[in-house]
Amino acid sequence: MEYNKANPLRLRYGRDCGLKPGVSRDNFGAKKPCEILLVQGGRKNIDASTYGSVELLLPKSQTIAFDGAKFADEAGFNAAAARSYKTDATGTEITRADRPLLTFVEDSIDLSQIYPKRVGTVSAVETVAGKDGAVNYDIIDSSIPEALDYNKVLIAGQTMKVIFQSGNLTGREFDLKYKHDGRRFELVQTTYDGIAMPGGTVYVPKVGDTYAVFGCSLPEAYVCDNATRTGASWEMFREAVRVKYENEVERYTFSAELDELYADRHWIEIGSRIVKGGFVLLESDKYAPADGLLIRITGVRTPVNTPRRPQFELSNVASPGSVSGQLGKIDRNEVTTEEGFRQLRHETARTYEHAKEAQDMLEKALDNFSPGIDPIWVRTMSVLVGNEYQQFMFVDNRTETQREVIPLFEMNNETKVFTAPAAILKHMTMGINKTSSAHKAADYKYWDVAGYTSPFLGGEKSAYYLVAKCAKGGTSGEFLLQEAYKYDPGDGFYYFLVGLLSSESGGERSFATAYGYTEILPGQMRIRNIISPDGRTYFNVAEGVIGGNIRIESGSVGYSNLTDKPDLSIYETRSEFKVFADQIRGEVGRINVTAGGTKEQLDAFQKQVQQNVNTLINRANAADGNIYKLQTAGFMTKDGVNAWWSAGLTEKGEQVASYISQSPTAIKMISEHLDINAIATFRSYKSAIGNIVSSNRAGVEQNRTTAQNAQTAAQNALTAAQKTAAAVQSLPSWVNKRTIKAALEGETIISGGFINTSLIDTKNLVVKQAAQIGDFIVRGGSLTVEHYGDWEKAKGIKISPNGGVDIRDGNYGHVRIRGSEIFMERTNANSSISISPDGGITYTKSGVTSSLGIGRIDADWHSYAKLSLDLPHKNHIAAMPGSHNFKNVVIDTVTGLLGYE
Template sequence: MLIHNLGTDIEVHPSDSSELVAGIMQASTLTLHFKHNEVLNLHQGATVEFQGETFTLIYPEQIKKLFKGYYEYTITFHSTAERLKQKLLKDPSNVARTSFVFAGTPTDFARLIARSMGDGWTVGQCLKTSYDKTVAFRQDTCWTALGRIAQEFQTEWVVEGKTLSFRKHERYKENPLPMSYGMGNGFRSGVSRRGNNDKLPINRLYVLGGSRNIDPTSYGEATLHLPKDWQEEAQMDRLYQFLRTDSEGKYISVLDLSGVGAEGSVELTDIYPSRVGTVSKVLEVDREKHFYDIVDESIPANLNYNDYRIPGEKAILKFQTGDLAGREFELKQTENALTGYHHLERRFELVPKEQDGFIMPSPEWSPHIGDKYAIFGIALPQEYVERAERELLEEAIRTLDERRRPQYTFEGVVDPIWASKRWLEIGGKFVPGGHILFSDPEFHPTGTVIRITSIAQKVNNPKAPTMTLSTAPVSGSFLSRVDKSEAEEVLNRRRNEELQRNQKQSYRQALEHIAMVEKAVTDVEGFTQRIKPSIIETMGILVGSQATQFDFVQAVGSLKSAPFFVNYSPATQRVKISRGVVCHKTYKIEGITNHRKPTDYHYWTIPEYISPALTEDAVSYYIYIRVREDSKEGVYLLSKDPLPFISEDSIHLLVGTLSSVIEGDRAYNRLYGFASISPGQMTVDSIASANGNMLIDLAQGKITASSVSFRRPDGNTTDVGSAVDEANEKANEAYDLANKPDWTIEIIDKERPYAPPLLSDKRPQATYTYQAYRNGKPIDVPSSLISWHRRNPYEYDDEGVSDTAWENAHRHDEEIVLTKRQILGEATFTITADPEELEAHYLSKQGK
């Protein structure tokens, strides 16, 4: 075999252990083992050809000097897919940004990755969907992004050369290669079959559709449902099955006379009535004011968006492609009319919006001819609803087809004599994604069309490959799932921006709040009119009313404060108030004592409240809780006018005020509880900055900062709130350590200290040991006191060893050696020990 090394060809003779390993959603590896009498100066980028494919040296080779002039090499070459691990995924609107949120179809995501890869990467055939998925990325490589995108769309990724696709990796499904055990049938002896434990085929699938662009009052449901009472035959797994939906469109089922099957569910909330339009003209109305209009001449004559508004919702235009991809803009509108759409001209007027520190649209961030867009907050005509229901049905059938198949895994070695005679005919079908019609007259007589999920071929004997065949879906990598949790921080950043919006308050809103308080308490609470001196010099200030001395607590009978939220959404114009338990600490309480019991107070449970759309922008509201003394429950109440504390048989607890709309938003101001200021001391539950950047919740002991951060010693950044939480945790740990010994066990990667217990793709095997710590100090403990645990997704590894058998063999090992075939790419390894046994051992060593 020749290694092409920067223009020089080096001839090597691989040993019989050299092999090619390929699999679905994996980068193929060609590992060569050979001996050579020279030190080979191999460079990254050296290539070798095998089975018609070029493999590249990306990572340094392993070399062992046996004696002078005789060296042993282990070199791993990779397929093109491995290069995806070296490139970061970039925001198409700003390539310097690697933490961002992107929405699109599988084809859109494939373009996103191909654009980040550059160097001739293209997009192949992708799964067709009419709906978008939104995925957050945080400094991801293109490789880790692949797994998450495939998981979001419940499909797979395929890399062929430099062509990337998101679709099921399938080849020769309609013309599978018949194989079975026995002479002249394809497989050597030792063929094995395993089922997937207790997972039964799904006969009934409950389906939840999306809620966007649906008017519940006219549609009858808040979410899209399947076509009702639909039934017909459909081809599933090469057989025709009779399918039907129920009378409410909640589920789809298949007629199965066996009576064996299970129920399943799927959330397809990205499918809803929609129309994707194309910009045919861009009008720059006023550059300084950021006023841009777009025209779509392809809008049908019968689709006048003005006729399909959903009461209480704002019409939103979202760009699907172009510089503004993923950006949402409100259309100009009033309470009763969509003034920002002109049907005769097919023209939309966009409302400028600050996003990521820029006012958009703008000359730098503008729409262009050919950009795709969609409208939301619109109840589209019936034909669009029916089309969405049909798309929901098609996706449900696809999901049901996947989950109906009995899940088997077969392993076997191909008979080389049988393969050699027919190699030109069948050799091309031994590839990941290829299909085999597998049967066995004894343990699998009916036969199954089953997919090759992985294959290993010896370099010196490629016609006797070892194959793994499976009907089970191929899951994404563990690393992709870890990266997904980290990427959630990008979405959390958006949530923090929302929190900042809820905390933010302008001076105008503060003045409005004071006026509302003055109106609410005058002659009701006994307060006099306001005073406005230039200077106040006093020994104390008490802010609050006896009637508002209540708090939200964790449960009836508890005095521990609980979080409480009032959130107003400018998009829907609705206010949402969280469920809570209210404890009033002064109602019918007389006298002062330091020994009052929690049962002396009045408690009420208040359910969550969501208001209708508050469409009167100039109106402000009081937020009350209405309760009764003889009841244990109450309700939230919005009122334009102040209400008395006690009225007939009702009690009105004043929670706060909700301002009128100022700069597109409403501000909530709390009015329950009290604050006191005395020389050198202030007693208060929370402190918030005027711009909403920071909230110090003294009652909960938390700090929330949306933009204040600092750099850790390890180079990562964190916000002040997280730092305070960590400080509290460390203080608690210090207390625990002072009162009780804290035992921990850490898994140590002997080759890469402090690395987590996962086997990198760059290593064929790894060695792990352990270290015990008492109160953070390393202590030697015998291996008889610890236990190793392993969990594979199928409860066995690629070598056929079950997790239980592995644990019985290695439970008390001093160290363990792991290979890729032992972990299936996803196995988790943990170590446990009994703290009392560890403490007893430690004390015995100390002579105690």
């Protein structure tokens, strides 16, 4: 067992530090730490012919890091404190990957319980009639992946079997036949201890049971998947690393004695931590590193006369187990049962003296209240019980799905020990700077409060405050018992008052919580817990739990008249309790054979189990009687006659009575009125009345169908009109509403693939083939007119999706736009103009071309303006009629302007 590992007791040498001088250290045994760990895996579901080994191997040549609690791929992993491990190329041994081998000391471990398997869950159970009245059971698992067909992975020479991992068939092995199409296992009935299984009412499979299949070689994902680090090989690798981690350091023990002065001052805080299995953070310049050595208490010796001067041993070696694994399972089950019983009785009895003492304690502890009052009666409109600092609660997590929980604070008046479990404290006001009804979970401040177990309190008479000591600058805390209370003593911690533990009176103490608030208003009360004075019955409003022995009295009208009564058939009957009792007896007998132990121990254990069995049967008898009372409440039965009387009052106080009697030939009903609201079949008159009833019913059904169709058509028409009106009103002002009015007054014809209408108003219209819009058509992805391009005089425009526009004016004129180029021509005049950023401007007529552009004319890197003209000779101009005045053309190289002189 281990205690307080997350919150160890801190001890070191020095004044008020805990340890007296004289601490000694001794090596534990002569065995050296292991450097090479040889690992042997399981043999089940291993096909040696394909796997290459008869046993499961480790993942070959792989590494993983482990910090003592978490692996590298797990949340909370501490890389600074981790060690790295690796496997060899054969998959049989583990060594450290972060340091070389020095001693080459080998050790081995048997992990044959680890092997490839898939644990499935039964999603359906079906029964099939067999021979001679036998019933066969088929289980179905709809989660089996398509790639996993068990019939295709059978191991030669082995029979496929299924072993249940949970449910009433746990541990039972069955032959089977598998059908992959339906994910169905057809189980073969087997006899165990003289009982045919599966069969009967107890030993049958149920939905939710888990199982594993053996005798087959599973796909590689179940054996070893290095990409995701999953599969049986990786499971074995991790388990072997945990073992090596604990056995690769030198093992030693310390002997120490607690300083009595230190113990007297801090006993309430540390007394419960000095137990076998508790952890200590040892600080020593000689024996421990700078951050301390986390080590376990393996032995405690407490003097009878001086219980606060214990001597203890510390060791990094766990004490060996003293019971077998099977008995360990029994102990764990008993612990679980005991925990459930403690939860039922976790509230302690509380007296008037305890309540008065609590008031005195609160008056001493809280300084923001005036002294108490003691009136005969109080008439008021509101009562608010609570303190501003105490507005916190305990929750199960820190996410948006969190729920409030009430920790199990328990004062055990037999052992005289008080315990508080670890919990998450959530403060409702601290750090909340604005008022809102929609705060997120992350807006609040939380502390992880470590659990607490008090020392023996039998010799103490004082009352105590239970506080949560929480760091102001952190998220951790711990529960403590204190004789005096102060919320903020200035030591860097908040001391939240959680509850009050009363002084011992009559050999008992009582505990009550003191956090949260209670509000009483006219007609309502907000409260966390309602508890009876003896603590046996309580209503946990925060978690919605009612506990204790609560009796609900039956009414005058009877259980059977309840419309929301529970289905009592789901609860075990007395015979089923007896079956479970037989199972318990069988388990006890098996434990006697396999677990061992003295006769006295086993007899005492069996006697206790028998008492529990008798208690179960007694409870079953009482349950049967209570169920009978509920079912017959408000009715009277007459012995010896198969007849029933029913009597009662209506809500108006009128007497109602009925009488029903039954015989082999007739059923008689006597009542003032019989109101039958159902389809009644009178078999003696079936031939005579049946036709009339059928005819009338057919006519009624036909009229009903006609009315329903008419109502549906009217509703559809009204809906369509409303949608149309809304659509017209939503149109913008520029829309031609006259056209819309005409369309609304027109009609739409839909015949096969043909639609004829005058107006379509839609957000998206997709036309996959040719379409005509007025004089435009869509052809080959381009928008054009019907006869565009047929002859030179054709008028029209063509818009291409490739970035081109062509325009013809019907008089030999043509304009073409392509990207950044414009081309214009008149074909009957043999003239054209071309404009583009690259070629400049080019004009051509009757074969003569003039151009203006910018570009290079030789190897020079400069670009120049280039003007190309086909000019007439001077004599030609002079020969033209009229006068002429010739000038020389000059250029200004600064401005680039042309002129004449």
